[in-house]
Amino acid sequence: MTFRALTALVAARLYEQRRLVVYACAAAFVAGLLQPREAAGPIMFCSFLAILMALAQSPGSYPHLDRCEQSAPLFGRELARAKALVPCIAAALATLAYAAAAFVGGAPDALRTLTMALAAVIVTTLIALSATLRVGSSRALYVLLAALAGAIAYALAVVAHSLLAELGFCTLASFFALRQYGEALARYDPI
Amino acid sequence: MPLLRMREASFRLAGWSVAPVTLDVSSGELAARTFASGREAAVVALMAAGIAKASSGCVLIGDYDPRVQSVACKRLAGFVPHEPVSLDERDFGAYVAYRAALWNLDARVAFACATELRATLGDMHEAFAFPLVGALIASPELIVLDRPVPAYAERILRVAEGRAVFSTHTSVAAARAFRRSDALRATQA
Numbered sequence: 508m509t510f511r512a513l514t515a516l517v518a519a520r521l522y523e524q525r526r527l528v529v530y531a532c533a534a535a536f537v538a539g540l541l542q543p544r545e546a547a548g549p550i551m552f553c554s555f556l557a558i559l560m561a562l563a564q565s566p567g568s569y570p571h572l573d574r575c576e577q578s579a580p581l582f583g584r585e586l587a588r589a590k591a592l593v594p595c596i597a598a599a600l601a602t603l604a605y606a607a608a609a610f611v612g613g614a615p616d617a618l619r620t621l622t623m624a625l626a627a628v629i630v631t632t633l634i635a636l637s638a639t640l641r642v643g644s645s646r647a648l649y650v651l652l653a654a655l656a657g658a659i660a661y662a663l664a665v666v667a668h669s670l671l672a673e674l675g676f677c678t679l680a681s682f683f684a685l686r687q688y689g690e691a692l693a694r695y696d697p698i
Numbered sequence: 699m700p701l702l703r704m705r706e707a708s709f710r711l712a713g714w715s716v717a718p719v720t721l722d723v724s725s726g727e728l729a730a731r732t733f734a735s736g737r738e739a740a741v742v743a744l745m746a747a748g749i750a751k752a753s754s755g756c757v758l759i760g761d762y763d764p765r766v767q768s769v770a771c772k773r774l775a776g777f778v779p780h781e782p783v784s785l786d787e788r789d790f791g792a793y794v795a796y797r798a799a800l801w802n803l804d805a806r807v808a809f810a811c812a813t814e815l816r817a818t819l820g821d822m823h824e825a826f827a828f829p830l831v832g833a834l835i836a837s838p839e840l841i842v843l844d845r846p847v848p849a850y851a852e853r854i855l856r857v858a859e860g861r862a863v864f865s866t867h868t869s870v871a872a873a874r875a876f877r878r879s880d881a882l883r884a885t886q887a
Contacts, residue, residue: 515799571783575832577749578777579800580769696750698711698741 508585513592516576520593523569524560528597531556532604539608546665549605549624554631554657557598558650561635564594566697573697583693590692591636591685598628623670626677627660633684640691656680699761700724701774701840701862702746706755709741716741718755723864725839728855730865730873736845739866740780743844746864747777759840776833780845782825790816790828797832808835818857822850830854840864848875 521528535553542548566573576586606621614620631653638649656677664673700722708718716738723729733739744750745757748764748771757764759771785793791809798808815831826847833841834857841858843865855863855876867873 509799509802511799512802515796519796570781571779571785571829574777574779574781574829575797575800578747578772578833580772581800582769696709696711698709698744698750 508581508589512579512581513589516586516589517592517596519572520564520569520590521596523572524563524593524597527560527563528600531560531597531601535601535605536608539605540612546620546623547661549602549609549620550627550657550661550664553598553602553605553624553628554654554660556601557594557628557632557657558635558653560594560597560601561632561653562639562650564590564636565639566695577697583695584689587685587689587692591633591688594632594636595629598632599625602628619670623660623664623673626674627657627664630660630677630680630684631657633681633688636688637684637691640688640695701727701760702864703758704746704752704755705757707742707745707752707757708754709745709750710753715753719745720755721864723840723862725862726860728863728876730867730876732867732870732873734868736780736868739868740844743777743780743842743864743866746840746866747775747842748772749777773836774838775840775842776836776838778829778833778841778843778846782823783828785824785828787824790824793828793832794835797835801836803836811835815857819853822853826850830857834858845872846876848872851875 535556538548538552602621602624605624606617609620610617634656635650635653638646638653641649660673660677663676664670702721702723704719704721706718706720709716719731719742721729721731731742733742741750745752745764748757748759748768751765760774762770762774764771790812794809794812795805798805812831812835815834816827819827819830838861840862841864843854843863845867846854846865848871865873865876
């Protein structure tokens with residue numbers, strides 16, 4: 508997949524979802540102003556937003572983009588990487604909005620909290636993306652799995668006081684989640 | 699050699715299935731098929747364009763099997779969906795640029811080609827014209843139309859001149875409109 512195709516695909520999807528992205532950022536900013544001192548806030552709240560962003564990529568939400576992407580000469584894995592970037596960017600923007608509000612509110616360790624939250628948000632998004640290609644109980648299971656990943660990231664970073672362990676867990680889980688999404692998208696029949 | 703070959707190709711999904719389809723479409727040929735339901739027509743069109751994979755039987759697009767070489771199939775076949783796109787004339791440039799990027803086409807050449815096609819389509823509503831123009835700028839050898847609007851048959855076939863066209867329909871009259879346009883073109887020639 509060319510870089511041009513990747514940026515076109517990501518830009519088109521972000522443009523279609525611009526309102527959702529703005530609302531998420533605004534909600535994150537307000538939440539950040541209200542509770543800037545706790546690490547649980549950014550991780551849990553932004554992970555929740557990340558799951559919503561990922562679910563917004565479900566087939567049928569933007570039918571003309573879906574059809575163009577499906578009929579384009581792109582491999583499933585390439586398409587998965589490009590589509591995964593969209594909720595990751597949106598969720599990262601919301602996390603940055605939260606961190607900005609927390610920084611304005613004078614939260615200590617704002618940079619550390621931002622790093623923790625970003626790592627958790629990315630892994631949550633990538634796991635939740637697999638839910639978009641499924642229905643019923645397996646869809647719910649992937650959403651729960653995404654929430655669990657966010658909770659594990661929190662436990663490692665805050666309870667176990669190990670940012671490195673959290674980053675390691677998130678990197679590994681993100682890698683497998685993206686692979687899984689790519690495989691599922693390659694086999695997916697848009698009917 | 700046929701450009702599109704379907705042999706007993708069917709699709710099954712949770713107790714619902716499409717009856718096996720067998721057909722050949724050669725280069726430059728027009729083929730229109732009628733199906734019992736819109737869903738069936740849509741699924742067959744998706745299989746013919748290499749987007750959906752047949753559950754049983756065989757589909758070959760220019761000797762490529764969509765189950766193995768879907769990218770090669772999608773380079774040969776352009777798909778025009780039944781659903782109109784929710785875009786208006788102001789979005790034309792952005793839409794063409796988006797399609798050109800996904801198909802890795804030269805943006806300027808694609809836009810020039812799209813503008814010419816749009817002019818040829820005349821007052822055809824943009825919701826139906828854009829997907830057709832988008833499919834044609836990639837110069838596919840086969841155009842697959844999912845339940846196209848019969849009123850636009852002549853214009854659609856005019857811009858698809860020289861290419862193989864396979865269309866699915868839910869009424870005999872709609873399918874005949876495309877065949878009639880073919881006959882009209884032959885008379886004019």
